[in-house]
Amino acid sequence: MRQYLLKSLLQIIPVLFLISIIVFVLVYCTGDPVSLMLSDTATDEDRRILIAALGLDQPLYIQYFTFIGHLFQGDFGNSFRYDMPALPIVMERLPATFELAIAAMLVATVISVPLGILSATKRNSFLDVLFSGSSVLGKAMPHFWLGIMLILLFAVELKALPVSGRGTLAHLILPAFTLGTGIAAEMTRLIRSSMLEILNQDYIRTARSKGLLESIVVYKHALRNSMIPVVTIMALQTSTLIGGTLITETIFSWPGMGQLIIQAVNTRDMAIVQAAVFVVAILVIFSNLLADILYRVLDPRIKYN
Amino acid sequence: MSASLETQTPQLQSIGKPVQHTGQFKRLTRMLFKSKTGTIGFLIVIAVVFMSIFAGAIAPHDPAKTQAAKRLKPPMWMEGGSSVHPLGTDNLGRDVLSRIIYGSQVSLMVGICAVILAGTIGVILGLVSGYYGGWIDSIIMRTVDAFLAIPNILFMLVILAVLGPSLVTLILVLGFTNWVKYARIIRSEVLGVKERDYVKAARTVGASNQRIILTHILPNVISSFIVVSTLSVATTIIAEASLSFLGLGIQPPTVSWGGMLSDGRQYLATSWWVATFPGIAITITVLGIMFLGDWLRDILDPRMKARK
Amino acid sequence: METKLLEVRNLHTHFKTEDGVVPSVNGISFSVAKGETLAIVGESGCGKSVTSLSIMGLVAPPGQVVGGEILLEGQNLLALNKKELRKLRGNKLSMIFQEPMTSLNPVFTVGNQLGEVFRLHQNMDKQQARGRSIEMLETVGIPRADKVVDYFPHQLSGGMRQRVMIAIALACNPALLIADEPTTALDVTIQAQILELLKKLNDEYDTGVILITHDLGVVAEMADRVVVMYAGEVVEQANVFELFASPKHPYTKGLLGSLPKLDEQREELESIPGAVPNPLEMPGGCAFHPRCPLATEQCQSKKPSLVEVAPDHLARCLYA
Numbered sequence: 001m002r003q004y005l006l007k008s009l010l011q012i013i014p015v016l017f018l019i020s021i022i023v024f025v026l027v028y029c030t031g032d033p034v035s036l037m038l039s040d041t042a043t044d045e046d047r048r049i050l051i052a053a054l055g056l057d058q059p060l061y062i063q064y065f066t067f068i069g070h071l072f073q074g075d076f077g078n079s080f081r082y083d084m085p086a087l088p089i090v091m092e093r094l095p096a097t098f099e100l101a102i103a104a105m106l107v108a109t110v111i112s113v114p115l116g117i118l119s120a121t122k123r124n125s126f127l128d129v130l131f132s133g134s135s136v137l138g139k140a141m142p143h144f145w146l147g148i149m150l151i152l153l154f155a156v157e158l159k160a161l162p163v164s165g166r167g168t169l170a171h172l173i174l175p176a177f178t179l180g181t182g183i184a185a186e187m188t189r190l191i192r193s194s195m196l197e198i199l200n201q202d203y204i205r206t207a208r209s210k211g212l213l214e215s216i217v218v219y220k221h222a223l224r225n226s227m228i229p230v231v232t233i234m235a236l237q238t239s240t241l242i243g244g245t246l247i248t249e250t251i252f253s254w255p256g257m258g259q260l261i262i263q264a265v266n267t268r269d270m271a272i273v274q275a276a277v278f279v280v281a282i283l284v285i286f287s288n289l290l291a292d293i294l295y296r297v298l299d300p301r302i303k304y305n
Numbered sequence: 306m307s308a309s310l311e312t313q314t315p316q317l318q319s320i321g322k323p324v325q326h327t328g329q330f331k332r333l334t335r336m337l338f339k340s341k342t343g344t345i346g347f348l349i350v351i352a353v354v355f356m357s358i359f360a361g362a363i364a365p366h367d368p369a370k371t372q373a374a375k376r377l378k379p380p381m382w383m384e385g386g387s388s389v390h391p392l393g394t395d396n397l398g399r400d401v402l403s404r405i406i407y408g409s410q411v412s413l414m415v416g417i418c419a420v421i422l423a424g425t426i427g428v429i430l431g432l433v434s435g436y437y438g439g440w441i442d443s444i445i446m447r448t449v450d451a452f453l454a455i456p457n458i459l460f461m462l463v464i465l466a467v468l469g470p471s472l473v474t475l476i477l478v479l480g481f482t483n484w485v486k487y488a489r490i491i492r493s494e495v496l497g498v499k500e501r502d503y504v505k506a507a508r509t510v511g512a513s514n515q516r517i518i519l520t521h522i523l524p525n526v527i528s529s530f531i532v533v534s535t536l537s538v539a540t541t542i543i544a545e546a547s548l549s550f551l552g553l554g555i556q557p558p559t560v561s562w563g564g565m566l567s568d569g570r571q572y573l574a575t576s577w578w579v580a581t582f583p584g585i586a587i588t589i590t591v592l593g594i595m596f597l598g599d600w601l602r603d604i605l606d607p608r609m610k611a612r613k
Numbered sequence: 614m615e616t617k618l619l620e621v622r623n624l625h626t627h628f629k630t631e632d633g634v635v636p637s638v639n640g641i642s643f644s645v646a647k648g649e650t651l652a653i654v655g656e657s658g659c660g661k662s663v664t665s666l667s668i669m670g671l672v673a674p675p676g677q678v679v680g681g682e683i684l685l686e687g688q689n690l691l692a693l694n695k696k697e698l699r700k701l702r703g704n705k706l707s708m709i710f711q712e713p714m715t716s717l718n719p720v721f722t723v724g725n726q727l728g729e730v731f732r733l734h735q736n737m738d739k740q741q742a743r744g745r746s747i748e749m750l751e752t753v754g755i756p757r758a759d760k761v762v763d764y765f766p767h768q769l770s771g772g773m774r775q776r777v778m779i780a781i782a783l784a785c786n787p788a789l790l791i792a793d794e795p796t797t798a799l800d801v802t803i804q805a806q807i808l809e810l811l812k813k814l815n816d817e818y819d820t821g822v823i824l825i826t827h828d829l830g831v832v833a834e835m836a837d838r839v840v841v842m843y844a845g846e847v848v849e850q851a852n853v854f855e856l857f858a859s860p861k862h863p864y865t866k867g868l869l870g871s872l873p874k875l876d877e878q879r880e881e882l883e884s885i886p887g888a889v890p891n892p893l894e895m896p897g898g899c900a901f902h903p904r905c906p907l908a909t910e911q912c913q914s915k916k917p918s919l920v921e922v923a924p925d926h927l928a929r930c931l932y933a
Contacts, residue, residue: 140539140588140589140591140595141588142591145580148580152580202710206717208671209708209782210729211700211733228720239455243459246551247550262462262551288454
């Protein structure tokens, strides 16, 4: 186990390296931070000084090494909008995004596990057709539009829930559903097909031959096995989940990292963008690692080699 | 996994072979109309394509024409609505129906162009990666990992912020961020095909790598490519709408569904229809493409059907 | 005769498919006495396994038991509701399956899957169930049972897994044990060990056994009485000595003809030409006539019934 972990951690290094290149290329080579940072009245002399100060007159690879050097110290430069180091600003927004993401996963799980199981155990019944149809619809619907429709229904028409902001549980409901529905759609489909496959296995027949309650057959013997692929695939969706928070947070003015990124992109606050991309990438990489570990925990057949 | 691949070999090989076209076409249409969802998907896609090509002839109004006096008129079946504007008007008095019809042009254009671009990059890198293996494979696959670690939408936002939004950059951005899934799928297909006897045989008789890739491997991976591309058009349309919704995609005066949604959002409290109808248009279009894609998968790739 | 443990009367089990109804089991009757081992033999697809699943009440849709009676100690299993049947299953009535490699749940330990039975049918707590599980594993001849109880199935060999399956089946000392091809998937030496184990347990516990097999070698070694099935029907039934000494039905003769001699390589049942007929296109008359070397014109039109051809010896053939 330890060896396996060590090996996985080592494999992350080249990926992080490539991400640093991608971020570097994105920001340094395609943008012109100088004109963004200077006012229109700046003289050529001001410009030259700033270029030198930023090291932009250096050859590209030197610039990259400087960038990497700073990166190792967690220094992504200062946000010019907040006039503060970028990383702490990003980290400060992380809890809100976590809260939303976890709530969305919770919503997705609560919806999809029973629906997927029901669909599989009552295959081709009315319920199965209904749930499968809904999950297709859930995938086809852009979730930002769903969010708007939820606001229209629950906040504008029924006035039951707040439109935006963060604070109480009521604030969390609409964003969590907006983000969770799309995931639930995908998960329901996965659980259904995985469950159908497992229910045909010999060991399910064995379980029934012992006289076990059908609910124990399904929830103990089948569910554990069918969750192995589902958990793995879902954990690999972290990237999509975080991507989803960008828009969801914007719609609901949720003060998380997503909203911060969108604002930073719109104002070209590149230090924040870089820091955020890096933080997100690390989150995704580690959640993939976590998925792998979870997979090994769930399935005793996997050995560490 | 390898065992199931072997048993499926005969079916897979038949996919790559050329078939007489007329017979094939008839067979396909028969199979299409046998599938309920396939038929629905096909009809929706045809309708959307038709709508975008003949937008000028179908749309009742000029989508950009503003009428200050007719702002935020409700749809025709509501009080205050009229059949002149069946789906109402937006905050500038523009006809919602006409804008939806014109909006299909952007969605389809961006969806299809971006998928072609992403597909081309992905197929080439996937073929190279799978066929040659070794260090080049490692580099490409680690790059894929790096791309996968950054959410697509975040990636696109950053590039768009740097390059500035326009139709062309949008297509480029969507193309350059979505090649990853093609590369992975094509690579794994190539790894399977590469070990088949006829490829080995071709190599033994001295066929060049390029020739082997073009004549033996490409035809065998093309069906997965078609399936993935079709479904990709659907996700790309959603991505385009998302970006336009965030103000970083299509810019006014060009009409896009995502942009309409973004406009309508501000008038949600009083005029629900402005944001509702473009969303329905996106959902139906994406649904149609997904149905068509599922149907294609079922007929082109028996392995995937078995998995479903 | 002795007291009947199980009596199957005129059992019909059908499968509804897109192409029509397949009568997999078509009116079969037989009985098993206490402590007796009854073998059901026939080629694959003749309805042996469906018969055993029907007794267990485990026929999966689209299959359905559509008629007949299954009496276990006089109680009709087909008349019981789900709950009552579940109480018998794994308790008085249990089954061993053909595939030891896939018949155990890969994500639970041996102790968990075996202990489950004790906790369910004998209301034991976790500790007691674990203790009984270890004893049971020892009974079926698993060495280091106190260790194996915490193993996952993938850590055991095929033979060991089949022993675990037997332990599960015998956990509650069932009155009737159905063993569906228990040794087919195992290699020869392990086969012999498992058969010996089954025989020993059968003697010790006085359990009635239904042994489903296509291997007449196994039948000769294990069975007291034999039922030969063909195309969903019983074609011959007799005690094992009578059947091997004077088979009456041409199908049985064919099966016996294909029994490998000691000095031969085994080839399964190859001497009967042709294959089991498609159940949707059953031949008229005697179902076996297309493959029967002795078939006459009458066999094509007249369906033979199961008649007593000698004391306690039934056969379904016009010429028996």
